[in-house]
Amino acid sequence: MANQIRAQLELPFAPLSPRPVVACSTVLDGQAVSYVLHRSHGRRRISLTVDERGLRIGAPLRISMREIETVLREHARWVARKLAEWGEKHRPGRRWESGEILMFLGRPLQLSIAAGTEGVARHESTLLVSTQRAQAENIAALARAWLRAQALSDFAIRVARYRQAMDIEPVDVRLSNARTRWGSCHASGRILLNWRLIQMPARLIDYVVVHELAHLREMNHSPRFWAVVENEIADYAARRREIRRDAHRYIVD
Ligand SMILES: [Zn+2]
Structure with missing residues (x-):
């Protein structure tokens, strides 16, 4: 019961500033790409990271989605290449068995x-x-x-x-x-x-x-x-x- 009340109380609060972490998606070179956007006060620049979790973007709190999209487009090839690399790595790994x-x-x-x-x-x-x-x-x-x-x-x-x-x-x-x-x-x-x-x-x-x-x-x-x-x-x-x-x-x- 206590849990329910806490959950209800959270509902009316609309975010006052852009949410710090948000899942987004876009189209790069004809490919749908989803990413997680992390905004924070401390950041001065936009950073792109690709790892086993996929694409993440770090950005200053107040930057517009348009600016983020522009940076993404500028680095579209790099992003595609890195995502492909991680995709390959996440194929079922080598099992080191005869025939491989x-x-x-x-x-x-x-x-x-x-x-x-x-x-x-x-x-x-x-x-x-x-x-x-x-x-x-x-x-x-x-x-x-x-x-x-x-x-x-x-x-x-x-x-x-x-x-x-x-x-x-x-x-x-x-x-x-x-x-x-x-x-x-x-x-x-x-x-x-x-x-x-x-x-x-x-x-x-x-x-x-x-x-x-x-x-x-x-x-x-x-x-x-x-x-x-x-x-x-x-x-x-x-x-x-x-x-x-x-x-x-x-x-x-
Ligand atoms: Zn060299």
């Missing part, structure tokens, strides 16, 4: 699990994982370790090839496990390449390798930087677009 497909150098690799001495080997388009512990986490760990080892040796060969062609000397090349970057480069001369790149076609890995090496000459994305990249990879712009378009496929664990 991994990607390796742009080609499908079918997982085959067998009982035996722990080890991983590739036979043409099959990745054979043998183990006595067939739990998903163990299979995943073994397959990932194999992919990382392949990545390390594959990237080393590519770096060696391009460092010579470009006459650029990295001091060190390591694998990264970053969630948001394919590669990075440090002023010290160290290059980090994401092990997940090993899933991509070789031509895309080459582009990332060349991109990071080029940063050792130009620590920026100036026309001079792109000229260094283009000198090695004439169609770099197409490869770059391809990576952006397909990135969500390769961000999986």
Whole structure:
């Protein structure tokens, strides 16, 4: 009874200012997109966040819906891409069972699990994982370790090839496990390449390798930087677009 009274008392109060949190929807590039809008006093700017909960927008309290829509439209492509990435991640996850497909150098690799001495080997388009512990986490760990080892040796060969062609000397090349970057480069001369790149076609890995090496000459994305990249990879712009378009496929664990 007490609960009912409290609930009734709330009804007559209309919000005096825009409600701080409200569910909205809009159409971006022909796609219906719903989002949660958080307004607050403290905010000066509009921020967009996409994560497992979907799109959220943070905004100053008094900003108009029209301004919010304008910002959304300006970032429509980014929003669509991020939502697609999260959509992919939310597909039923990999179960690490026989028959599942991994990607390796742009080609499908079918997982085959067998009982035996722990080890991983590739036979043409099959990745054979043998183990006595067939739990998903163990299979995943073994397959990932194999992919990382392949990545390390594959990237080393590519770096060696391009460092010579470009006459650029990295001091060190390591694998990264970053969630948001394919590669990075440090002023010290160290290059980090994401092990997940090993899933991509070789031509895309080459582009990332060349991109990071080029940063050792130009620590920026100036026309001079792109000229260094283009000198090695004439169609770099197409490869770059391809990576952006397909990135969500390769961000999986
Ligand atoms: Zn860069």
